[in-house]
Amino acid sequence: MARIHGLVTASALALGAAIAPASAQEALHVAWYGGNWGDAFKACVADPFTKATGVTVVPEVGTSTVTLAKLQQQKDAPTIDVAWMDGGVSELADAAGVLEPITQAGVPNLANTVPQAVYKDDGGIYAVGTGYYSLGLTYNTQEIKEPPASWNDLWKPEYADAVTIPSPANSSGVPFLFFLHKIWNAPAGDFAPVFAKIKELKPALFFDSSGAASNAYQSGEAVIGAHFNVGAFDLIAKGLPIGFTVPKEGVWATDARLHLVKNAPRKELAQKFIDTALTPEASGCLAEKLFLGPSVKGVTVSAETARKLPWGEKGSVENLYLLNWAEVNAKRAELVDTWNREIARK
Amino acid sequence: MTAPRTTLALLLFAPLAFFAAFFVAPMVVVALSSITADDGALTAAHYARILLDQYHWDVLWVTFRIALLTTLICMLVGFPLAWYLVRIVRWRAWRRACVILIIVPLFTSNIVRSFGWMVLLGRTGLVNQGLMGLGLTERPIRFLGTETGILIGLVYILVPFVVLTVGNALAKIDTAYEEASADLGVGPARTFWFVTLPLTLPGAVSGAIMVFALAVSAYVTPALLSGGQITVFSMLIFQQYSSVFDFHYGAALSITLLVLTLVLVTVAGRIGEGRKPA
DSSP states (O other): OHHHHHHHHHHHHHHHHHHHHHHHSOEEEEEEOSHHHHHHHIIIIIHHHHHHHOOEEEEEEOOHHHHHHHHHHTSSSOOOOEEEEETTHHHHHHHHTOEEOBOTTTOGGGGGBOGGGEEEETTEEEEEEEEEEEEEEEEETTTOOSOOOOGGGGGOGGGTTOEEEEOTTSTTHHHHHHHHHHHTTOOTTOOHHHHHHHHHOOEEEEESSHHHHHHHHHHTSOSEEEEEHHHHHHHHHTTOSEEEEOOTTOEEEEEEEEEEETTOTTHHHHHHHHHHHTSHHHHHHHHHHHOOBOOBTTOOOOHHHHTTSTTOSSOOGGGEEEOOHHHHHHHHHHHHHHHHHHTSOO | OHHHHHHHHHHHHHHHHHHIIIIIHHHHHHHHHHTBOTTSOBOOHHHHHHHTOHHHHHHHHHHHHHHHHHHHHHHHHHHHHHHIIIIIOOOHHHHHHHHHHHHGGGGSOHHHHHHHHHHHHSTTSHHHHHHHHTTSOSSOOOOTTSHHHHHHHHHHHHHHHHHHHHHHHHHHSOHHHHHHHHHTTOOHHHHIIIIIHHHHHHHHHHHHHHHHHHHHHOOHHHHHHTTTSSOOHHHHHHHIIIIIOOHHHHHHHHHHHHHHHHHHHHHHHHHHHHHSOO
16 A cells, blocks of 8 residues: 555656746747648747747647637636737637737837738737738649639639639638629628529539648649648649649738737747747748748748749739638628538538 | 555546546536527527527438448448458468558548548549449549548448457357357358347447447548538537637537437447347
8 A cells, every 4th residue: 555655656746846847947838830830930930039039939739729719718827928820810819808919119020010910909919910821723734734814714614523612611711702702793791692603613622621622632633723822832842733823813811920918927028039020031931931921021032932922923912812800700600601501511 | 444445546536537637527618618608698599509400400410321321331341350350260360460450540540541532532533543444434433522432431440440349249259159059950140140140249239339429420531521512510510619619509519419429329229238138
């Protein structure tokens, strides 16, 4: 018996010893996404930050929605200082009251940021964009020689059963409906024409995840459709016969934004971190690694990278269709429900 | 006498704490959020919205139909496979190799395996190439975005559970029973039907319940292989949590699926028990 008691005590002590140094050490906790996104955030922002301040960055990996859920759960005693979340979720986080205003005094580089990337509400600046990405027209260059000029090409009979667009389970699904609504000049607030047209589409699949879209283009299951510029150029970099184009109607785009967490335990450092992300070096680095359109003024990228940015070769942030997320979030549940009933069943 | 009791309590504490923290607590959170509104007031509105809407019953029917067919096919494929491994293979190393072959895919994530099926079952995939090469079909058959495609993916992923549970049950049967049956002049088919099959039933039922529960709740495989053109219940739940952010409605959907599945599994369990030899 004593032996078991001893064992338990010993393991409890060992456990305590293992946890203690981690909590004593000063480290900045930053929430970001997984995969190549997280790698790029680390290389472009966290590493320079650590080099300049000597403070290590502890990543809290999760998608935007997961991060928001975490912030809501730890509202009273947050452990995360800074959080990356996408457009759309950013507005929800603001509404949930988990964000602290970002100030010019705390983050001087705000002055270098394009005005579109500074998000304000009554309480001040709640988010700042660190780079745009878009959902453009992606196609198989072996099957389609000329870059398609319009989104309406997806309905051409020769592409029957080989088209893909996002489903509402994807973060771009509902925004894409708004985008179609706009390019087709549908009556305000009425999505019936949009659904009627999607019903006529002959899809290979409606993709849930960016990975599923990549897979479909890679296997030839889809020869034309929508895809994120980040995913499409990843495929192109692997040598696959894929093209990405910004058609005449433009593209829907959104951005990855940084947020200061309310009552962040290390506010000073958190502000410094956001400031680091808004330097031309960090912004240019994210453009090179993830093809994110820079939100910082005066960033120059190589010609090779310029081609892969969300607005296409010659565009700028002006060519992007950026949504009013308050409108999208208000109609989200209704559109998902209509999609389920009208489109996602045989 | 108190000492062993303390030991027992100590030993039980860890698993109980684990169970409470990672199973009971999240379940309570979900159940509570399914019966509350945004302001915290109690409401049955989410359940009314689900149960009074024919659409949800249609999706439930699709979900349970796919799960039942998956279970049936898994039994039809898994039982002979288990029989082959336990009764026919004489060479130990080969049997071991077969078991490893059956278990190894379980070490790979569902996502990767479902992506694999997307490639195999695609218009230009290996399956269609083979069928067209053999002259069985002229145009590629559409598997993705059909219930057939989802069934193929689920059966592939869940068959090992049947092989393992039925194989275990078969291995435990004393062959003396079958010999006795033969001695009494009964043919092999009737021996199988009246002696062997009833003895494997408990194993088969537990395998079937496992497969059914996993098929009903499967998300990744149906989501990928349906190509967004067929909806199963788990996809509705995921949507509410991931893109609509209505956690209350999402929770009510989860509890609905859980309760209905439990009811069906209990009924199946009763049937299995009823036939158990006394």
